Amino acid sequence: MSQALARVVPRRRGRVPAALLIPAGLGLLFLVLPLAGLVVRAPWTTLPQRLTAPGALTALRLSVQTATLATGLCLLLGVPLAWLLARVEFPGRRLVRALVTVPLVLPPVVGGVALLLVFGRRGLLGGWLDATFGVTLPFTTAGVVLAEAFVAMPFLVIAVEGALRAADHRYEEAAATLGAGRWTTFTHVTLPLVAPGLAAGAVLCWARALGEFGATITFAGNYPGRTQTMPLAVYLALETDLESAIVLSLVLLIVSVGILAALRDRWLASP
Amino acid sequence: MSGRSVLATLTAIAVLALTGCGGGDDPAGDDADGRVTGTVTVFAAASLTESFTRIVSDFEAANPGVTVTLNLAGSSALANQINQGAPADVFASAAQKNMATVTEAGNAEGTPSVFARNQLVIAVPGGNPRGVTGLADLARPGVKVALCADQVPCGAAARTALTAAGVALTPVTLEQDVKGALAKVKLGEVDAALVYRTDARAASADVTGVEFPESARAVNDYPIVALKDAPNPAGARAFVAYVRSTPAQAVLAGAGFQAP
Numbered sequence: 001m002s003q004a005l006a007r008v009v010p011r012r013r014g015r016v017p018a019a020l021l022i023p024a025g026l027g028l029l030f031l032v033l034p035l036a037g038l039v040v041r042a043p044w045t046t047l048p049q050r051l052t053a054p055g056a057l058t059a060l061r062l063s064v065q066t067a068t069l070a071t072g073l074c075l076l077l078g079v080p081l082a083w084l085l086a087r088v089e090f091p092g093r094r095l096v097r098a099l100v101t102v103p104l105v106l107p108p109v110v111g112g113v114a115l116l117l118v119f120g121r122r123g124l125l126g127g128w129l130d131a132t133f134g135v136t137l138p139f140t141t142a143g144v145v146l147a148e149a150f151v152a153m154p155f156l157v158i159a160v161e162g163a164l165r166a167a168d169h170r171y172e173e174a175a176a177t178l179g180a181g182r183w184t185t186f187t188h189v190t191l192p193l194v195a196p197g198l199a200a201g202a203v204l205c206w207a208r209a210l211g212e213f214g215a216t217i218t219f220a221g222n223y224p225g226r227t228q229t230m231p232l233a234v235y236l237a238l239e240t241d242l243e244s245a246i247v248l249s250l251v252l253l254i255v256s257v258g259i260l261a262a263l264r265d266r267w268l269a270s271p
Numbered sequence: 272m273s274g275r276s277v278l279a280t281l282t283a284i285a286v287l288a289l290t291g292c293g294g295g296d297d298p299a300g301d302d303a304d305g306r307v308t309g310t311v312t313v314f315a316a317a318s319l320t321e322s323f324t325r326i327v328s329d330f331e332a333a334n335p336g337v338t339v340t341l342n343l344a345g346s347s348a349l350a351n352q353i354n355q356g357a358p359a360d361v362f363a364s365a366a367q368k369n370m371a372t373v374t375e376a377g378n379a380e381g382t383p384s385v386f387a388r389n390q391l392v393i394a395v396p397g398g399n400p401r402g403v404t405g406l407a408d409l410a411r412p413g414v415k416v417a418l419c420a421d422q423v424p425c426g427a428a429a430r431t432a433l434t435a436a437g438v439a440l441t442p443v444t445l446e447q448d449v450k451g452a453l454a455k456v457k458l459g460e461v462d463a464a465l466v467y468r469t470d471a472r473a474a475s476a477d478v479t480g481v482e483f484p485e486s487a488r489a490v491n492d493y494p495i496v497a498l499k500d501a502p503n504p505a506g507a508r509a510f511v512a513y514v515r516s517t518p519a520q521a522v523l524a525g526a527g528f529q530a531p
Binding site (some may be wrong): 005048091113116117121122139217218220221222223224227228235236237238239240242 | 345347348351415417420423442443444445446447451454455458459460508
């Protein structure tokens with residue numbers, strides 16, 4: 001019986017239905033062809049000096065730094081929020097969940113304007129922050145982190161909430177029966193349980209933050225070394241020099257794909 | 272419905288759409304009487320938004336049977352689109368540099384002609400709370416200034432004007448286009464920005480434009496040209512001629528442009 005199954009399974013695995021294979025192939029082509037376009041048009045001969053141009057490296061460093069800080073901020077605030085949504089019954093939970101996803105559907109430029117209306121000089125909190133603590137966020141690196149976190153946090157919250165809902169409640173209940181408080185259960189049972197989902201969410205969040213453009217240029221402006229991240233540099237390079245823009249895009253692409261691939265091998269169990 | 276018949280239906284729809292497109296979008300140009308017909312596709316710089324919208328509706332009224340499609344974006348983006356084969360009839364650029372990108376690629380029909388000029392003003396929040404009267408005021412400590420990035424026409428003009436005035440300042444942001452710089456003024460995030468007079472004039476009461484003498488040193492020319500691969504060459508010629516006519520020039524002057 002088991003031998004019969006063993007013979008059957010590999011053959012059934014090998015036969016992929018055309019109805020799935022063809023659209024899957026088309027989907028892959030659709031995603032990969034534009035990247036191939038970038039690679040084909042890249043000015044390979046002048047690549048080294050364009051890569052080492054000081055402006056490019058500054059923008060790249062700033063991008064990686066701000067995306068990492070933004071991911072940190074999202075983890076700090078987003079994981080508890082995801083836990084709240086997944087584990088605590090409270091009135092209006094559906095509404096809160098919908099609100100969390102707003103930055104996903106909001107055009108990022110609108111997100112940037114919204115941030116200005118709150119944290120800007122004349123904003124709801126901005127004036128008070130400036131008067132009380134002397135903190136101004138627009139046109140600063142901190143502003144870039146804030147803009148990126150605003151746009152990227154929903155990715156983390158949704159991923160972690162999904163992982164929490166899929167996780168087996170019984171472990172947490174067992175911990176509670178053994179006398180663990182909710183905080184201890186959260187740190188010692190829940191977090192390790194959802195670690196893969198957490199890592200996936202963090203990676204997604206980081207990638208989204210790295211590519212952020214609209215909210216950043218609207219809220220934090222564009223100044224080399226301070227708020228000019230890689231996507232902003234790419235957009236401005238397009239104004240004058242298509243080839244420079246392609247090179248910068250490729251760098252951003254290679255760095256992000258490299259880091260994502262490395263993290264995936266390290267943290268995420270790939271089947 | 273099986274997968275194959277879905278595919279067949281989709282193919283049929285696609286074929287119909289393509290052929291329908293070819294038939295309906297007839298780039299006829301002149302009809303028997305020499306009148307202009309069909310669709311004219313105009314690629315125009317974003318700073319022409321208000322004036323060209325007026326000019327297009329006047330042109331359509333003067334030429335029944337003609338429809339003008341306006342594609343408004345940054346001049347450099349438009350120049351790139353044209354050079355990549357976008358089906359445009361006319362290109363109106365906010366700077367000679369972006370026009371040169373198109374002419375050097377051999378995509379222009381004839382020589383571009385300048386149809387308007389634009390100058391910079393200092394845009395300040397309505398009522399001018401900081402009392403800005405000239406470029407020198409922008410270098411005062413604590414005054415936050417937004418400029419356009421050097422790569423875009425308004426940024427290049429701003430650099431020229433600041434150099435002419437001998438004013439050195441560090442802006443808080445280098446915006447991707449003139450509307451971005453203006454938005455920062457409207458939101459009150461900066462105390463001043465260097466923008467075109469036409470943009471300051473179009474921007475309601477929350478923005479005041481302060482004129483300054485050095486702007487005469489950084490005047491921006493707006494060239495227009497019919498394109499070589501224009502689907503509607505007669506329409507393209509007619510539109511270019513109309514933009515240079517007296518009624519269109521009056522619309523441009525009303526928006527704050529200077530005559531060439």
